[in-house]
Amino acid sequence: MDIRLDAISHSYGDTEVLRDISLEIPSGRIVCLVGPSGCGKSTLLRLIGGLERPVAGRVLQLGAPPEGCLNPLTYVFQDFALLPWRSVRGNVSLVLEDHGIRGHRADAIIADVLARTRLSDFADALPRQLSGGMKQRVAIARALAVDPAVMLMDEPLSALDSQTRELLMDDLIALWTRQPFTSVYVTHNLAEAVRLGHRIVVLSRRPGQIREVVEIDKPLSERGFADADLERTQKHLWDLMREEARAADEELLDV
Numbered sequence: 001m002d003i004r005l006d007a008i009s010h011s012y013g014d015t016e017v018l019r020d021i022s023l024e025i026p027s028g029r030i031v032c033l034v035g036p037s038g039c040g041k042s043t044l045l046r047l048i049g050g051l052e053r054p055v056a057g058r059v060l061q062l063g064a065p066p067e068g069c070l071n072p073l074t075y076v077f078q079d080f081a082l083l084p085w086r087s088v089r090g091n092v093s094l095v096l097e098d099h100g101i102r103g104h105r106a107d108a109i110i111a112d113v114l115a116r117t118r119l120s121d122f123a124d125a126l127p128r129q130l131s132g133g134m135k136q137r138v139a140i141a142r143a144l145a146v147d148p149a150v151m152l153m154d155e156p157l158s159a160l161d162s163q164t165r166e167l168l169m170d171d172l173i174a175l176w177t178r179q180p181f182t183s184v185y186v187t188h189n190l191a192e193a194v195r196l197g198h199r200i201v202v203l204s205r206r207p208g209q210i211r212e213v214v215e216i217d218k219p220l221s222e223r224g225f226a227d228a229d230l231e232r233t234q235k236h237l238w239d240l241m242r243e244e245a246r247a248a249d250e251e252l253l254d255v
């Protein structure tokens with residue numbers, strides 16, 4: 001299933017947040033949204049997920065979701081959103097229970113997603129026993145359990161320290177390489193965008209408009225740490241954003 005954003009605009013009262021956003025999110029690709037603080041990235045993710053309706057324009061789902069998909073649009077949040085009293089397995093099984101899936105069928109799905117996120121040995125652990133990176137892997141396993149058409153990821157690594165972020169980026173690349181998933185991925189971090197994004201959408205300062213869409217052809221599995229091509233692309237992204245990021249920052253200081 002592909003997603004097409006067709007001339008989306010959105011406002012909150014008098015505050016215009018997004019203006020005329022048209023974009024394709026192709027199946028099996030990771031599309032990163034970057035832009036200055038407050039430019040409407042999280043708002044756009046909520047509009048794609050159907051949590052809010054745009055004041056103008058449409059979010060179109062093209063084609064059928066994958067067979068067996070329980071929830072076409074599934075979120076992964078920055079703060080993991082795990083239930084502390086449930087084990088790793090219990091947190092993943094919760095989303096299956098919501099769909100009436102129990103017993104052998106649930107066991108098989110849970111075993112698959114825990115293996116894909118390297119958590120099989122930690123199925124009985126509680127969230128408080130896990131590192132931040134492992135907690136986010138549980139959240140990703142829970143999202144994968146519903147076999148989503150699109151994973152909507154809102155700064156999924158920003159609560160983690162830099163080493164854990166590197167490890168989790170490697171995990172996401174390995175996960176995608178074994179079985180491609182589709183994601184809209186909001187991040188402040190341009191290094192993350194060039195490591196993970198097939199397509200990087202640069203938004204302007206609020207009201208967010210598309211300034212440029214940068215495609216990166218290099219396969220995810222070949223994108224290493226400190227790759228010269230990626231660093232060039234990252235610099236280009238920063239050149240596009242620098243002045244507006246500064247203006248957005250100063251606007252926040254005036255509030």
Ligand SMILES: Nc1ncnc2c1ncn2[C@@H]1O[C@H](COP(=O)(O)OP(=O)(O)OP(=O)(O)O)[C@@H](O)[C@H]1O
Nearest residue numbers: 012017035036037038039040041042043044188206
């Ligand atoms: N529910 C809401 N009601 C009113 N204003 C809102 C609401 N949600 C977001 N906004 C405003 O819309 C603008 C865009 O917010 P949003 O969180 O989408 O930006 P962002 O690019 O994700 O920001 P950041 O990079 O800082 O996370 C901000 O000015 C914010 O204050």
